[in-house]
Amino acid sequence: MVKVALSGACGHVGTVLRRELPKHGIDLRSSVGLTPAPALHDAEDLTHGDLRDAAAVDALLQGVDVLIHMAGTSIERPLQEIIDNNLIALHAVYEGARRNGVKRVVFASSNHAFGMYGTDVKLRSDAEYRPDGLYGLSKVWGEAMARMYWDKHGIEGICLRIGTTKDCPPEDFRQLSTWMGAKDLVALALRCIAAPVDFAVVWGISNNDRAYYDLSEGNRIGFAPEQNAEQWAPELVAQPNRMNAVARSFQGGEFVTLDYTPPAQRPGAQRAL
Numbered sequence: 510m511v512k513v514a515l516s517g518a519c520g521h522v523g524t525v526l527r528r529e530l531p532k533h534g535i536d537l538r539s540s541v542g543l544t545p546a547p548a549l550h551d552a553e554d555l556t557h558g559d560l561r562d563a564a565a566v567d568a569l570l571q572g573v574d575v576l577i578h579m580a581g582t583s584i585e586r587p588l589q590e591i592i593d594n595n596l597i598a599l600h601a602v603y604e605g606a607r608r609n610g611v612k613r614v615v616f617a618s619s620n621h622a623f624g625m626y627g628t629d630v631k632l633r634s635d636a637e638y639r640p641d642g643l644y645g646l647s648k649v650w651g652e653a654m655a656r657m658y659w660d661k662h663g664i665e666g667i668c669l670r671i672g673t674t675k676d677c678p679p680e681d682f683r684q685l686s687t688w689m690g691a692k693d694l695v696a697l698a699l700r701c702i703a704a705p706v707d708f709a710v711v712w713g714i715s716n717n718d719r720a721y722y723d724l725s726e727g728n729r730i731g732f733a734p735e736q737n738a739e740q741w742a743p744e745l746v747a748q749p750n751r752m753n754a755v756a757r758s759f760q761g762g763e764f765v766t767l768d769y770t771p772p773a774q775r776p777g778a779q780r781a782l
Contacts, residue, residue, distance in 0.1 A: 513702055514569050514611075516540045516560060516602070517579030522617065522674050522694065526577065529695045535702065540569045540580065560598045566605030575702050577615045578602055585642045585767050595647035603658050613665035615701040616655045618710070620672045620687055620721070621645030624761020628686070632760075633723045634710050641761030642768070652710065659708040667701050667730060670722075671713035679738045682750050683762045686719045690736035697732050704730035718742075721760045 513530065517523040518539035527539050528549060538554040545557050558565025560580055570576060580602075582594040599616075606614055623632060624641025640646040655666030672687030673679070679688040689697075693715045701711075709729040712722040715736040724734070752763060759765040772778055 510536050511574045512536050514538045514573040514576045523579045525691050526698055561601050566601055570605045570609040570611055573611050575613045576611055579617045585644045591643045591647050599651055606664055615667045616651050618652050618668040618670045619648045621761050621764055622648040624764055626760045628760055631723050641765045666708045668710045669713040678741045682745055685738045685742055686721045688738040689714045693734040693736045700730045700732045
């Protein structure tokens with residue numbers, strides 16, 4: 510049986526996977542964060558600790574075949590926090606994978622690595638990165654690290670460009686494009702564990718009619734999402750759109766508005782005047 514480790518098991522995505530993957534026969538070990546957390550059942554295999562620390566990483570990865578790495582900062586935060594949690598800790602995890610002979614790392618990338626594309630653009634998997642902030646920039650680093658560790662060390666890598674993962678219906682207009690339901694999330698994780706690939710990138714969303722991403726090109730792991738946010742579209746479209754004009758224009762939504770310089774205030778615009 511394949512042994513799977515899950516980091517970030519108390520985050521939103523991690524909580525769904527921690528609860529659901531064992532129901533599919535997955536032998537799961539979960540890292541619950543810096544401090545202990547209650548087990549979901551008596552036999553649950555849990556670890557905790559700072560993933561920048563080699564001992565904590567080894568406790569998670571010893572005897573593991575596949576790591577699903579969901580830990581890290583998942584919102585826009587000051588640079589040092591992003592560096593600590595999304596760069597340094599990620600490198601420590603990959604080095605731990607090398608030490609422990611982990612065959613595959615599934616990395617939680619993000620749609621925010623592409624957030625500066627306009628909402629009128631449909632992206633293919635080979636689209637150039639256009640991060641919308643420091644968080645999105647850290648995911649570009651993460652995808653490059655996954656590629657390097659496959660090319661240089663033979664650790665298989667799957668980068669999940671996760672949209673808006675919900676254990677509930679979409680909550681606003683943007684999520685009609687970025688939503689991924691819990692059923693599809695679990696199916697995606699199971700394909701990441703089993704698919705015969707060396708390196709792949711996958712859009713982590715449901716089969717949404719309004720998707721920002723071209724799902725028609727398929728993906729290398731055979732993920733075929735079945736859910737669709739469109740069933741909630743009439744209700745959400747009828748509601749006022751609370752996002753401002755900038756957030757509505759870019760795929761990254763409100764992340765784009767953080768520390769955003771309007772075109773009229775940019776150096777080139779001032780010289781043109």
